Amino acid sequence: MSVSKSTSCNGGTARVSLQGVGHGFGLDSFLFQNVDAEFRAGSVWGLRGPSGSGKSTLLSIIAGWEVPKEGHIQRSNISTIRWVFQNPLGVAQRAALDHVTLPYLAIGLSRDRSEKLALQRLFEFGLQSSAGKRFSLLSGGEAQRLMLARAVAGSPDLILVDEPTAQLDRATAATVNSVLGGLARSGAVVIVASHDEDTLDACSEVVDLMRPDIGSTSP
Amino acid sequence: MRTTVVLLEAWRNLQSGTSKGGWLSVALIMAISLVSCAELWTVSALDNRAHDYRTAGASIRVLKVEAGIDPKQCDALSGTSGILSAGAMKAVAPIHILSLPGVSTPAFETTLGFQEVLGLGTALESGVFISEPLANRWKIRHGDILESDQGPLPVAAVFPYPEDDGRDSRLANAVLLPSLGSGPSDECWADVWPSTAGFDSVIRTSQGTAQGEASASVSTLNPTLGLVFTGADEYQNRVTRYAAAISACLGFAIGLLGGARRRLEYASSLHAGVTSGDLARITLVEATIWAGAAGAVATAGVVLGAHFWAPLIADALYTQFLTIGMLSGLGAITGSLFIATHSRESRLFVYFRERS
Ligand SMILES: Nc1ncnc2c1ncn2[C@@H]1O[C@H](COP(=O)(O)OP(=O)(O)O)[C@@H](O)[C@H]1O
Numbered sequence: 257m258s259v260s261k262s263t264s265c266n267g268g269t270a271r272v273s274l275q276g277v278g279h280g281f282g283l284d285s286f287l288f289q290n291v292d293a294e295f296r297a298g299s300v301w302g303l304r305g306p307s308g309s310g311k312s313t314l315l316s317i318i319a320g321w322e323v324p325k326e327g328h329i330q331r332s333n334i335s336t337i338r339w340v341f342q343n344p345l346g347v348a349q350r351a352a353l354d355h356v357t358l359p360y361l362a363i364g365l366s367r368d369r370s371e372k373l374a375l376q377r378l379f380e381f382g383l384q385s386s387a388g389k390r391f392s393l394l395s396g397g398e399a400q401r402l403m404l405a406r407a408v409a410g411s412p413d414l415i416l417v418d419e420p421t422a423q424l425d426r427a428t429a430a431t432v433n434s435v436l437g438g439l440a441r442s443g444a445v446v447i448v449a450s451h452d453e454d455t456l457d458a459c460s461e462v463v464d465l466m467r468p469d470i471g472s473t474s475p
Numbered sequence: 476m477r478t479t480v481v482l483l484e485a486w487r488n489l490q491s492g493t494s495k496g497g498w499l500s501v502a503l504i505m506a507i508s509l510v511s512c513a514e515l516w517t518v519s520a521l522d523n524r525a526h527d528y529r530t531a532g533a534s535i536r537v538l539k540v541e542a543g544i545d546p547k548q549c550d551a552l553s554g555t556s557g558i559l560s561a562g563a564m565k566a567v568a569p570i571h572i573l574s575l576p577g578v579s580t581p582a583f584e585t586t587l588g589f590q591e592v593l594g595l596g597t598a599l600e601s602g603v604f605i606s607e608p609l610a611n612r613w614k615i616r617h618g619d620i621l622e623s624d625q626g627p628l629p630v631a632a633v634f635p636y637p638e639d640d641g642r643d644s645r646l647a648n649a650v651l652l653p654s655l656g657s658g659p660s661d662e663c664w665a666d667v668w669p670s671t672a673g674f675d676s677v678i679r680t681s682q683g684t685a686q687g688e689a690s691a692s693v694s695t696l697n698p699t700l701g702l703v704f705t706g707a708d709e710y711q712n713r714v715t716r717y718a719a720a721i722s723a724c725l726g727f728a729i730g731l732l733g734g735a736r737r738r739l740e741y742a743s744s745l746h747a748g749v750t751s752g753d754l755a756r757i758t759l760v761e762a763t764i765w766a767g768a769a770g771a772v773a774t775a776g777v778v779l780g781a782h783f784w785a786p787l788i789a790d791a792l793y794t795q796f797l798t799i800g801m802l803s804g805l806g807a808i809t810g811s812l813f814i815a816t817h818s819r820e821s822r823l824f825v826y827f828r829e830r831s
């Protein structure tokens with residue numbers, strides 16, 4: 257398995273390297289093998305593969321939740337990890353803004369300062385007009401973008417995004433894809449698993465789990 | 476997290492409905508009311524039975540030894556704590572009332588203590604005593620004078636003595652003559668409360684020293700309600716004596732249920748960087764507010780309700796009601812905190828596994 261490499265790296269210090277990683281759940285069966293990759297901060301890394309190919313499994317291996325059967329993983333300067341799941345996970349009755357404010361409050365910032373930073377994040381993800389809306393009133397696309405904005409807040413070192421558009425129609429998915437680039441600006445290593453080509457197109461680098469020989473790089 | 480932020484987060488969770496504080500309060504108020512009412516109902520039922528038992532004369536123990544009771548010693552029994560009153564009586568020759576020819580009315584000579592057993596005072600003008608049923612039949616009242624074969628007998632008192640509650644009916648249809656205190660009596664009556672057979676041996680000492688029989692049997696004036704009142708034991712063993720503990724458990728369960736719903740939210744907060752200590756502090760503030768409000772409202776309601784509907788026993792139960800309110804509130808807070816402190820970020824892993 258090979259990985260597309262790009263030189264368009266912003267030079268972030270956080271990094272995750274995979275060497276010959278393979279995993280599966282049967283005795284001798286493997287979902288994937290020989291995955292070599294170097295995920296660096298500054299880019300949005302796509303992880304391509306059809307449903308059931310092991311993308312989520314590889315993400316949880318990268319997060320350290322699961323230990324691979326083969327290969328090595330090296331995490332440099334990674335202490336904080338944030339996940340974004342395919343189902344947006346929010347608090348129904350709290351305002352959108354509150355979701356993004358919380359990570360800042362958690363690190364001890366004042367309410368004012370936290371809200372100011374959170375509003376900036378909402379702006380970056382196209383949610384400035386939804387700040388005061390309750391989570392339960394957000395559309396699917398807004399909710400998913402809110403999850404991305406929240407993941408960025410609090411400056412994590414690694415952001416793992418699993419099928420962010422799987423639950424969305426194409427038009428709504430496009431609104432999410434259009435802001436994926438905002439994740440790269442956080443300074444975190446960003447990995448987005450998806451089988452949606454539009455989503456993968458929005459990533460700057462793509463690792464293909466199924467076709468190790470064809471790596472691709474979006475412009 | 477700053478303390479003001481903790482307070483504000485807790486407040487926003489409550490005010491937005493995220494805590495479901497309203498529903499949880501309602502549940503807690505219901506739990507407190509239910510447990511308190513069960514206790515009030517149990518105690519008031521026992522109290523009513525005790526009241527019935529006493530008014531039926533069932534607490535009066537009767538020692539019968541014909542011409543074998545020393546009236547002075549019998550009267551003196553009331554000095555024993557646990558014996559409210561005691562007095563002796565003996566049968567004397569029947570009396571003939573002139574207006575009722577051919578009818579002879581039984582007569583008993585009674586001591587001063589006996590008047591107390593019947594609920595009469597001891598400072599009465601001289602005269603005879605008759606029961607209410609007899610007074611009604613004869614259509615006479617306190618102060619009237621009965622013309623008898625023994626001369627005019629002023630009625631010094633009419634005492635309550637129902638005929639139909641199962642008690643020894645002899646006095647219902649008799650004239651009682653205050654004793655001159657001479658000679659032995661036939662019976663010693665003692666009102667023992669709380670009711671117990673434990674004083675029977677004491678009551679037997681009212682037999683004169685010489686002819687005293689340790690085996691003389693003591694019965695109760697009204698055996699239809701049981702030989703002794705079991706209410707005190709039932710009170711000690713009532714299920715609702717655990718009311719406070721039960722309400723604490725109910726509160727805990729309500730706290731758990733309220734928190735269980737939010738485990739994913741908690742996991743998500745932890746994932747967003749909130750420390751478990753801060754999560755616990757936010758939860759503590761939230762739970763203290765809703766459980767405290769519910770506990771205060773419910774307890775005040777219960778105390779007021781008891782004050783109006785069961786004023787006689789309410790005083791004895793206020794401490795119990797306060798304990799129930801406090802413990803259920805503390806239980807609810809503990810339950811909520813239990814969930815918050817046992818929430819793990821790894822719950823997201825489970826969620827991820829199941830849904831992604
Ligand atoms: N803990 C597990 N135990 C057994 N099988 C699993 C486990 N986790 C995932 N799988 C299986 O591994 C395969 C890959 O799953 P997943 O990583 O979720 O794929 P993808 O995210 O690419 O759709 C699926 O067939 C799934 O059923």
Ligand SMILES: [Mg+2]
Nearest residue numbers: 311312419831
């Ligand atoms: Mg998946």
